[in-house]
Amino acid sequence: MLLLSLLAVLVVVAVLIYRQVALSAASSIVIIAWLVLGAFSREMLSPWLVVPLVAVLLVLNVGSIRRAVLSKPVFGILKKTMPAMSVTEREALEAGTTWWEKQLFSGKPDWNEFAQISLPQLTKEEQSFLDNEVNELCTLLDEWDIQNNRKDLSPEAWQYLKDKNFFGLIIPKEYGGRDFSPYAQSRIMSKIASRSGTAAVTAMVPNSLGPGELLVKYGTEEQRNRWLPGLAKGTEIPCFGLTGPEAGSDAGSIPDVGIVCKGMHDGQEVLGLRLTFSKRWITLAPVATVVGLAFKLHDPDGLLGDPTKKEYGITCALIPANHPGVEIGKRHNPGSPFMNGPVFGTDVFIPVDWIIGGAAMAGKGWRMLIECLGAGRGVSLPALSTASGEMNYRMVGAYARIRRQFNTEIGKFEGVQEATASIAASGYALEAMRQLVTKGLETGAPSVMTAMAKYHATEMMRKSVEHSMDVVGGRAIQKGPRNFLVFSYQSVPVAITVEGANILTRSLMIFGQGAMRCHPFLFEEMQSMQLEDQAEGIKKFDKLFISHLGHVANNLLRTKIMGFTRGRFSSVPANADDFSKRWYQRINLLSAALAVTSDVALAVLGGNLKRRELLSARLGDVHSQLFIACAILKFHSAHARSRAEDAHAEYALTEALYKAQEALKEFSNNFPARFVTRLIKFAAMPFGNIVSKPNDNLIRELGDLIMEDNPVRQMLGQYLYVNHDPEDATGRVESTYQMLLALGPVWGNFLKAKNSGKLSGNTLEEQAKDAAAKNIIQPHDVARILEYDARRYDCVLTDAFDKL
Numbered sequence: 082m083l084l085l086s087l088l089a090v091l092v093v094v095a096v097l098i099y100r101q102v103a104l105s106a107a108s109s110i111v112i113i114a115w116l117v118l119g120a121f122s123r124e125m126l127s128p129w130l131v132v133p134l135v136a137v138l139l140v141l142n143v144g145s146i147r148r149a150v151l152s153k154p155v156f157g158i159l160k161k162t163m164p165a166m167s168v169t170e171r172e173a174l175e176a177g178t179t180w181w182e183k184q185l186f187s188g189k190p191d192w193n194e195f196a197q198i199s200l201p202q203l204t205k206e207e208q209s210f211l212d213n214e215v216n217e218l219c220t221l222l223d224e225w226d227i228q229n230n231r232k233d234l235s236p237e238a239w240q241y242l243k244d245k246n247f248f249g250l251i252i253p254k255e256y257g258g259r260d261f262s263p264y265a266q267s268r269i270m271s272k273i274a275s276r277s278g279t280a281a282v283t284a285m286v287p288n289s290l291g292p293g294e295l296l297v298k299y300g301t302e303e304q305r306n307r308w309l310p311g312l313a314k315g316t317e318i319p320c321f322g323l324t325g326p327e328a329g330s331d332a333g334s335i336p337d338v339g340i341v342c343k344g345m346h347d348g349q350e351v352l353g354l355r356l357t358f359s360k361r362w363i364t365l366a367p368v369a370t371v372v373g374l375a376f377k378l379h380d381p382d383g384l385l386g387d388p389t390k391k392e393y394g395i396t397c398a399l400i401p402a403n404h405p406g407v408e409i410g411k412r413h414n415p416g417s418p419f420m421n422g423p424v425f426g427t428d429v430f431i432p433v434d435w436i437i438g439g440a441a442m443a444g445k446g447w448r449m450l451i452e453c454l455g456a457g458r459g460v461s462l463p464a465l466s467t468a469s470g471e472m473n474y475r476m477v478g479a480y481a482r483i484r485r486q487f488n489t490e491i492g493k494f495e496g497v498q499e500a501t502a503s504i505a506a507s508g509y510a511l512e513a514m515r516q517l518v519t520k521g522l523e524t525g526a527p528s529v530m531t532a533m534a535k536y537h538a539t540e541m542m543r544k545s546v547e548h549s550m551d552v553v554g555g556r557a558i559q560k561g562p563r564n565f566l567v568f569s570y571q572s573v574p575v576a577i578t579v580e581g582a583n584i585l586t587r588s589l590m591i592f593g594q595g596a597m598r599c600h601p602f603l604f605e606e607m608q609s610m611q612l613e614d615q616a617e618g619i620k621k622f623d624k625l626f627i628s629h630l631g632h633v634a635n636n637l638l639r640t641k642i643m644g645f646t647r648g649r650f651s652s653v654p655a656n657a658d659d660f661s662k663r664w665y666q667r668i669n670l671l672s673a674a675l676a677v678t679s680d681v682a683l684a685v686l687g688g689n690l691k692r693r694e695l696l697s698a699r700l701g702d703v704h705s706q707l708f709i710a711c712a713i714l715k716f717h718s719a720h721a722r723s724r725a726e727d728a729h730a731e732y733a734l735t736e737a738l739y740k741a742q743e744a745l746k747e748f749s750n751n752f753p754a755r756f757v758t759r760l761i762k763f764a765a766m767p768f769g770n771i772v773s774k775p776n777d778n779l780i781r782e783l784g785d786l787i788m789e790d791n792p793v794r795q796m797l798g799q800y801l802y803v804n805h806d807p808e809d810a811t812g813r814v815e816s817t818y819q820m821l822l823a824l825g826p827v828w829g830n831f832l833k834a835k836n837s838g839k840l841s842g843n844t845l846e847e848q849a850k851d852a853a854a855k856n857i858i859q860p861h862d863v864a865r866i867l868e869y870d871a872r873r874y875d876c877v878l879t880d881a882f883d884k885l
């Protein structure tokens with residue numbers, strides 16, 4: 082009876098934890114339950130049980146006791162193990178906002194909130210810009226000519242970019258800019274990138290991290306009036322210099338300095354800065370008219386007004402490129418001929434009001450950069466990656482059908498389908514991710530989400546391009562005006578490296594920032610430890626910590642319950658259909674497992690987790706893949722159902738959640754306190770895997786679909802510049818493919834008869850005529866077959882040159 086009663090109490094406690102009942106109410110319910118059970122079993126009221134129960138309840142419920150025996154000791158231990166947060170670190174962590182990714186980290190995503198999110202739409206003006214100005218620009222771009230002959234955009238393309246405000250997409254209308262949404266910017270960059278990566282990078286930079294954005298967000302009215310109209314019109318070309326030879330990823334350590342001093346400017350003595358800097362790899366620098374510069378500001382004589390403050394930290398200023406002492410104009414060669422070069426200066430004097438935001442913003446540069454970088458990172462490089470993924474879909478799918486070996490379309494070989502199915506699914510996933518991420522950017526700059534977007538979009542692009550190169554083979558390797566793939570391949574390392582190099586982004590930022598910004602308690606707990614008044618700190622910590630314990634217990638319990646049912650019966654959005662329901666439930670399970678594993682990792686390793694990148698990166702992977710899965714589900718739900726779309730979504734979802742699951746398993750297998758994490762793994766996956774890799778049937782289905790003019794191919798085509806000119810690199814493949822589609826079964830029937838030796842004749846023409854005579858094809862198909870064959874042959878050719 083006693084055992085049964087204790088079991089009943091345990092069940093009551095579990096239900097209270099599961100329902101997240103407030104501590105005081107939960108304690109009262111436990112006492113009532115205990116007393117009721119005591120009426121049936123006297124042993125329940127024995128002092129051996131009652132005293133410990135009262136002790137636990139007192140510790141949990143009475144603030145002063147709880148602080149003394151629980152919170153204060155934990156506070157002391159954590160404070161010792163947590164590394165002190167530098168100002169730059171704190172500012173980086175505080176910068177930006179959070180969005181849907183926070184829900185996924187909490188372990189219990191609120192699907193009602195998710196259901197309210199609608200994917201972004203273009204305004205009439207944005208759509209018109211895409212259909213007209215962007216299209217027109219694309220007609221001015223020839224990537225081979227740009228890459229091989231000019232090593233630059235043509236003067237017409239440059240002029241068009243300037244005239245049509247391509248450099249002012251984010252600048253408000255009152256300054257002559259276009260003030261487009263993040264989604265519109267992304268779509269514009271993608272469409273340009275589907276024609277020319279060089280032009281896309283050129284247009285991207287002024288709209289991404291650059292003086293324009295910094296001025297809009299932080300500039301003084303005077304600075305905005307001075308620069309924004311010119312930037313919007315393209316009469317001013319901006320660049321932004323942060324990186325130097327000594328500081329790349331560790332941008333907070335830049336050695337470039339500005340010393341506050343008095344000096345002469347425009348014939349007058351003014352308060353200013355003496356700058357010494359050496360920047361490299363700065364995009365647009367060789368053609369820039371205005372240079373944004375990051376440096377560390379020192380004020381040894383307290384001239385800025387605070388005699389006690391000598392070190393201000395990272396500060397940003399805007400300097401005309403022709404200002405005396407500023408040296409720019411040389412070019413680096415980043416493998417794609419967009420403008421990129423170094424910027425130098427020694428003892429360059431500038432007035433203090435050239436600091437972006439004026440003297441009041443001295444030392445605030447790091448935060449400004451992190452915030453602006455965050456937003457740009459979610460738009461530009463994911464847009465480039467999406468364009469690449471979608472072009473690969475279109476080109477490789479078509480080429481895999483046109484190109485035949487062993488009398489078979491190469492896209493029909495299962496080995497090739499393994500690659501093409503992955504290309505198909507990543508094209509779909511990239512578009513889905515772009516749409517959800519740009520929606521998230523409408524109302525803020527969620528730094529964790531944009532880091533996920535930058536890393537995963539560029540990695541998906543890398544994989545898609547590598548698969549594409551494999552499938553297209555030598556035709557993709559031989560460079561020349563016919564090559565439709567190699568420039569995308571060449572641009573991969575740039576996308577991987579800039580705006581937060583990928584290894585660093587995965588290893589340090591996604592989980593590091595994720596844990597701080599998305600965890601419901603951690604950041605505030607950390608802040609409480611930084612308070613000077615320790616008693617106040619403990620008081621704050623105590624409240625957070627007790628809620629934190631409840632959070633962990635709840636997630637552990639939910640992981641256990643959902644693990645047993647593989648997430649079945651857990652909540653899903655009200656509008657979930659039969660396709661999506663199980664995916665949402667799997668996300669619930671993995672989200673709870675991520676939350677509880679993260680808490681265990683933080684409790685065991687504390688601040689050391691930051692250095693254990695192999696471990697923390699895997700938790701970041703789980704978090705990211707859950708976000709990607711949500712993006713796919715949202716995108717899938719926005720369209721009419723078709724088997725083609727279901728197949729693409731199924732592959733992409735399977736891959737995302739499989740990666741999340743494997744990352745969790747690898748984390749668990751490598752964590753120092755393996756026993757604990759294995760228990761969590763067992764709780765989440767008591768019957769083994771939650772998801773398996775995409776199976777062979779799905780691979781074959783997608784491998785076939787990518788060669789068809791299926792609804793997903795058509796949908797993704799809307800986001801690209803589709804060329805139909807048979808003399809163009811992509812137009813050649815596209816138009817040949819369209820011709821093949823128009824032939825319907827004719828080409829296949831003809832080849833089947835030809836290859837089985839049923840047709841007589843030595844030439845293709847004789848064989849086609851014989852096929853018509855034998856009623857295998859219609860007489861009017863003879864000319865069509867000959868025309869297609871000529872085009873097909875032209876489509877597989879590569880270029881040859883007299884001299885390289």
Ligand SMILES: Cc1cc2nc3c(=O)[nH]c(=O)nc-3n(C[C@H](O)[C@H](O)[C@H](O)COP(=O)(O)OP(=O)(O)OC[C@H]3O[C@@H](n4cnc5c(N)ncnc54)[C@H](O)[C@@H]3O)c2cc1C
Nearest residue numbers: 321322323324329330362363364415579580582584585588
């Ligand atoms: C084409 C091009 C254009 C650019 N344009 C600009 C521009 O306009 N303005 C500008 O300011 N900068 C620009 N950059 C610089 C760019 O931002 C840097 O290249 C980037 O920050 C990485 O620095 P790095 O290349 O020096 O790599 P490093 O910092 O030397 O890093 C090397 C490797 O180590 C990894 N790594 C470093 N630290 C860690 C860590 N803690 N944990 C895990 N891995 C780590 C990195 O991920 C990377 O893989 C550009 C670069 C290129 C190539």
